Amino acid sequence: MRLYPLVVLGCYVLFAVLYLVRLTGRSDMNPFVMDFLPSWSAATLALHxxxxxxxxxxxxxxxxxxxQPRFATANGILPWLYPPNTLLLVLPLALLPYTAAAVLWLGGAYVLFVRMIRTIVAERQAMLxxxxFPGAIFVVSVGQNGLLTAALAGYGLIALxxxxxxxxxxLGLLCMKPQLALLFPLALLCSRSWRALAALVLTAASTLALALLxxxxxxxxxxxxxxGIATHSIESAHATLARVPxxxxxxxxxxxxxWLAYAGQGACALAAAAAVGYAWGRECSYSLRAATLICASLLVSPYLYDYDLAWYGVLIAWYCRHALNxxxxxxxxxxxxxLWVAPLSGMLIIACGPFQFMPLISLATLWMLLRRIARERRAAPVLRRSGE
Known part of the structure; x- marks a missing residue:
């Protein structure tokens, strides 16, 4: 647990050095944190x-x-695809220059993510x-919001x-990315967490109403x-499907x-919802419940990218918390x-195939979690009888 993260850190440093060397004198290379551009640009337009x-x-x-003048030579577009309440959330970024805003947004999310993991798994060995975590560094390098959504999901489950x-x-703020928040109300409903469910609905509704106002x-x-842009880009395979797990x-x-691809995705979403109902509808270890909800949330929407697999870090933390006990x-x-190395698969493995195996990894993980829950529930009556 010490050696492997340090080796990965060395790979990050080597990659950064090679990138900077190649960047010198070239204008056709995409800058780091390029995906942060739509957030800052949308905030700038809203502020004005x-x-x-x-x-x-x-x-x-x-x-x-x-x-970012280099973006003029890059292929493709970077649209703003988030709901108005997310625009309200990023609005303060426009008060800062682009670079400072990127450092604050991505660095702050990274710190929140690491602190959230350390709250779930209090062992010192979990720090490195x-x-x-490759999923965290990847999110920072491309400039996405996967760490922020993972932190919101993690802190919500910690506080529940x-x-x-x-x-x-x-969890209401998690609605900044609605496709990742779909199963959380179901989990709260199944567990009869009425106060949390009411706060989720009220937060989501009030932030949207305030944004529209x-x-x-x-x-x-x-x-x-x-x-429709996102839907069309996936349906027409304009999106890099190797990065869509x-x-x-x-x-x-x-x-x-x-139609068959959508039918398969629909069946996967129904299976994920059924898994959440199974885990949250009856008594079992809370850590297994949380891990199941995180894993299932990655199996619902067809619109998901590899940077959203930063959620694997939250899943790993909850599973470790249970297994350590x-x-x-x-x-x-x-x-x-x-799972720890999987977020890099889209760029390093699947793009060379291509065969999109990442949803199979998520499904296998969900099955592993459900088996553990079933085993725990079978053991509970035996332990109660032996205690008597």
Whole structure:
């Protein structure tokens, strides 16, 4: 647990040096944290009273190129695809220059993520794997928000048992990325966590209402229109499907028709929802419940990217917390090592295939969790009888 993270850190440093060497004198290479451009640019437009233009690809691109001139030579576009309440969340970033805003946003999310992991797993040995988790470093390098969403999900689950209202607020803010938040209300409903569920709904509704009051109702219709961009990019395979860890991408890469790919994704989503109902509907270890919810949330939407696999870090932490107390099963530690390195698979392995195996890893992990829950529930009556 000390050696492997340090080796990975050495790889990060080597990659950064090679990138900087190649970057010298070239204008056709994408800058680091490029995916942060839409967030800062959308915030800039909103701050100057043009919030609806954040959903206008042409207007947004002008701000992006002004902030990062290298982007003008890059292929493709970077649209703003988030709901208006997310625009309200990123608005303060426009008060800072681009570089300072990127450091604050990404660095702050990284610190929150590491502290959240350390709260779940209090062992000192967990620090290095959390600090140098490939999924975390990958998110920072591309400039995405996967660490922030993972931290919100993690802190929400940490607070749920003792501070349900705080948990509901965290999970309500998670609606900044709605496709990742779909199963959380189901889990709260199954566990009868009424205060947390009410706080979640109230937080999501109030932040959206406030955003529409500040930015105008046109931003909501513009957001709904822009969701078609994401859908079209996946359906037409314009998106890099090697970086989309979903059953839909797996089926599409195997040349299945769109209807069959969507049917497979729908079946996967139903299985994930059933798993959450099974874990949260009856008594079992809270750590296993939390890990199941995190894992299942990555199996619902066809619109998911490899930077969202930073959630694997939260999953690993909850599973470790349970296993450190109750013992490890055969192969479980080795499987968590696979999950630890898995977020890099889209760029390093699948792109050379291509065969999108990441949803299969998530499904296998979900099955492992459900088996452990079933084993725990079978053992509970035996332990109670022996105690009598």
């Amino acid at each position: 009273g043009h919030a609806a233009d954040a959903y206008n690809v042409h207007a947004l691109s002008l701000i992006e190129i002004a902030a 794997p959390a600090l140098f 048992r003792r501070h349900p209202v705080v948990a509901g607020v965290c 500040v930015f105008g109702t046109g931003t909501l219709s513009a957001f709904l229109h822009n969701t 979903t059953i839909f991408a797996l089926a599409t890469l195997l040349h299945a028709p769109a 109750e013992g490890w099963g055969r192969g479980e530690r080795e499987w968590l090592v696979v």
